[in-house]
Amino acid sequence: MDQFSRWSGVAHALLVKHVPKIKLGQVHQLLAACVGHRTYASLRAADLATLNQTRPLYVLFDEDAGLARATDLGLPVSQALWREATMALRPSGISPFWLTTISGMHRAAELTFEDTFDSRLHDMKRLAGFPDGQRATACRCHSAENDVPDSLRFDVEGEVYAFNQEESLAVPVIAIVEYPKVGRRMYGNGALASVEQHGEPRTRAPDEDDDGGEFYWMSEG
Known part of the structure; x- marks a missing residue:
């Protein structure tokens, strides 16, 4: 399983417990926003191979961008729930690199x-x-x-x-x-x-x- 699919599966499994109608494709959109892309299509065209194959050592992961994208899509994802979902991506068994910020x-x-x-x-x-x-x-x-x-x-x-x-x-x-x-x-x-x-x-x-x-x-x- 590639890196982005692993992220999406982990996040979707957690989010769907609280937002039953959320689709896996919508989770793709939220995670794409966290790594600087407006859409999953943009991520796929520009950065997906880097994420899945080159494996960067550090990803500046913008949680707020993902939450804003959820609002754009009309998804009732709270800040606390989104924080829980993104924290679930951070253990080394899920992400073999740092998910971090400039700080x-x-x-x-x-x-x-x-x-x-x-x-x-x-x-x-x-x-x-x-x-x-x-x-x-x-x-x-x-x-x-x-x-x-x-x-x-x-x-x-x-x-x-x-x-x-x-x-x-x-x-x-x-x-x-x-x-x-x-x-x-x-x-x-x-x-x-x-x-x-x-x-x-x-x-x-x-x-x-x-x-x-x-x-x-x-x-x-």
């Missing part, structure tokens, strides 16, 4: 920075000592919340870590993380477009490595 992409950019091996960051670590990890500390998007630019870019501030026999060091850096647009509201794999040191190294306190033993990751953003 949610901030965390994606931070994770891209933290998880990417980059020779420029590695060289900074080597200059300070033996290379260790890296961590994002702040993130700012170059685009407004409702924009869908051809290249989605973030300034990510963070630190790269190194150690020697005397101390552990943190080197402040700033990176631009960039995501290419692969569909109307879809983006591909992120990369570090630029990296530069952003201040002098500092000595890390011993307890900075203690994160309390808990780590939460949410692929849906």
Whole structure:
């Protein structure tokens, strides 16, 4: 089963319990609106192959657009019901990529920075000592919340870590993380477009490595 059909089946099964007359084709229209298309025909012509075959890593999923389309079609779908239906699409077994917003992409950019091996960051670590990890500390998007630019870019501030026999060091850096647009509201794999040191190294306190033993990751953003 392709991705859009899976979404449609999940959403329709939930919605039809409360809106008995809703048709599967109408659910197609609502979901098409969420990914930037006025009609399912538009989605099919422009983005369906990308969604089903190329599999973007991130989809900027506009729930409000889907709800507005329901109103246009005269469907009595409440905001709470539509929210429940769209949340049902987010588990990793249903969607193998992030369904998110520009705000949610901030965390994606931070994770891209933290998880990417980059020779420029590695060289900074080597200059300070033996290379260790890296961590994002702040993130700012170059685009407004409702924009869908051809290249989605973030300034990510963070630190790269190194150690020697005397101390552990943190080197402040700033990176631009960039995501290419692969569909109307879809983006591909992120990369570090630029990296530069952003201040002098500092000595890390011993307890900075203690994160309390808990780590939460949410692929849906």
